[in-house]
Amino acid sequence: MDITERPLSEQQAIIVAARALCALFLLNALVNASYFPGYLASAWHYWHEATASGMEGSYLMGIYIRQIATGVLRLAVELFFAGFFYRCGPGVAKFLLGKETIAEPESN
Numbered sequence: 172m173d174i175t176e177r178p179l180s181e182q183q184a185i186i187v188a189a190r191a192l193c194a195l196f197l198l199n200a201l202v203n204a205s206y207f208p209g210y211l212a213s214a215w216h217y218w219h220e221a222t223a224s225g226m227e228g229s230y231l232m233g234i235y236i237r238q239i240a241t242g243v244l245r246l247a248v249e250l251f252f253a254g255f256f257y258r259c260g261p262g263v264a265k266f267l268l269g270k271e272t273i274a275e276p277e278s279n
Contacts, residue, residue: 185267188267189257193253193257207239213238214238
């Protein structure tokens with residue numbers, strides 16, 4: 172390899188960076204998905220106790236429902252961004268480089 176030769180072209184560097192970001196978002200999505208059993212168990216437990224004591228529709232049940240909804244929204248956003256970075260389209264190149272087009276490597 173010549174010293175003036177680049178080890179990676181811009182396209183290859185974008186693919187590597189985009190796949191790393193995709194893996195980061197997927198890992199974060201898995202971590203957030205691991206909270207769902209606790210969210211659901213808390214809501215189920217409180218719902219069971221509230222119906223047994225006749226306190227349906229209370230403030231705490233609303234908190235548990237919002238907690239589950241926020242977790243679903245967070246998971247959906249993380250999976251959307253993981254798919255966005257996995258596809259490595261022109262939008263990713265513009266996001267990572269700040270320019271629309273990628274310079275093609277010059278062949279001799």
